Amino acid sequence: MKIMKFGGTSVGTAEAIQQTAGILVDAFHEMPDQPPVAVVSAMGGVTNLLLEHARAAADGDEDAGMRLHQKLLDRHFTALHDLVPDEHDRSALFEEIEQQIDRCTQLVESVSVLRDLSPRAEDWIVSFGERLSSVLVAGTIEALGVRSTPVASDSYLVTDGVFGGASPLMEESRRRAHETFTPLLSSRTIPVVTGFFGASEAGVVTTLGRGGSDYAATVLGALLDATEVVIWTDVDGVLSADPRLVPDARTLSTISFAEATELAYFGAKVIHPRTVQPAIEYGMAIRIRNTFNPEHPGTRMGPEPAKNGSVKAITAIGGVSVVTVEGAGLIGVAGITARVFSAIGRGGFNVYMISQASSQHSLSFAVRGEDAPAIIQLLEDEFELDLIRQRLLRIWEDPGVAIIAIVGAGMRGTPGVSGRLFMTLGDARINIVTIAQGSSELNISCVVNESEIARAVPLIHQEFGLAEGDAPGD
Ligand code: ADP
Ligand code: ASP
């Protein structure tokens, strides 16, 4: 069983879809009795387009629906025109695509009537990007002479119903996945499955979060007992740094699940942070490969701990705020830390890193900038009495910062790594706001001003000799 996921760039234009369909058709011809299962993202930029127009509609823009309609038609019809030469087949696909676009436009128009975009409506609207791309990709495969059909993932992926960040219910989904896919595969049909979303038990569409198609692919792999999931994207694999910041970043041939999770968690966009979870739990390997350079073997992710090397990769995440809770009252008051983090947990917010400096009676933690105001409000409510009694003096936010993390299992027990990191930043006169080291010693992270990312990341990458042509660290 082969699961192949193709991201937004890999289905972003007619040429890219042609390339994607070619990879799938080649895999099919290798083993026609076991067709690959494709999982696709929306055409690059379409998810953002849907969100922007839905939000504009909620703000009272009455033309948002019509504008969206036109843009979706242009984008998908142009691609379809280049991809399916047969006029009869093409007009059937035109119709299917137009119906989906009409449906989506109606939803956006209802949003502008209501002037309200609920999380439920938003998830439903953004699911149309994948619904449309799956029709295009399946149509292209058929035009290449192999049977293929689009599959909307709300037909089998049952979720817990949490909008914008749903989790799959595996047992129920497994039964439905087998019902959906077994007949297709045994009739030698390539299913082209929408990534990104599923539906609650009541059938309400729920997305897995932005970038969630990677996760959708490994979840499907787990449901269908796949041994490997290939994530096809627009770079050769997991690189030692974001290639947009470090052009000579090196492709890592292998990386452990634990390392990949750390990288994803601290901003490496190449995989969604939850992608490896099903792989660990159900024993699959993950490979990252380049749709536009299919000769390259890519990066293999597996459970094996790294054997050698120290720092493997560096990543950065911007748009972060540091929230600090400070006061003499923090000293010796057992349970304050617990109260801080249980309040944040109740709000469902994610904390990137924590540092506590007892000499200054303060506790600082890094969170997404957009979450900071709500977190501060939660803490002010939680500590209302303490604030009145002045036991806790202040709670404040330092916005506009970024976290830089260096990742590598080989750092464990290697002395001097953090020294080199901080020396590099010090020599460049880049101020460090806070520091944390994961207790697993898989990562060392620090907070700097967001404006320093572009300078700091290449310098650290160079200091640890991670570039292409340097001695390999993996
Ligand atoms: P897709 O649309 O295929 O899901 P994404 O844009 O989500 O692709 O992720 C791939 C992008 O991630 C690459 O084009 C690259 O710019 C970015 N990226 C950031 N950090 C890394 C890294 N360490 N290794 C590889 N790519 C990275
Ligand atoms: N299309 C969705 C997004 O842009 C999901 C994905 O591509 O992974 O977030």
Ligand code: MG
């Ligand atoms: Mg992605």
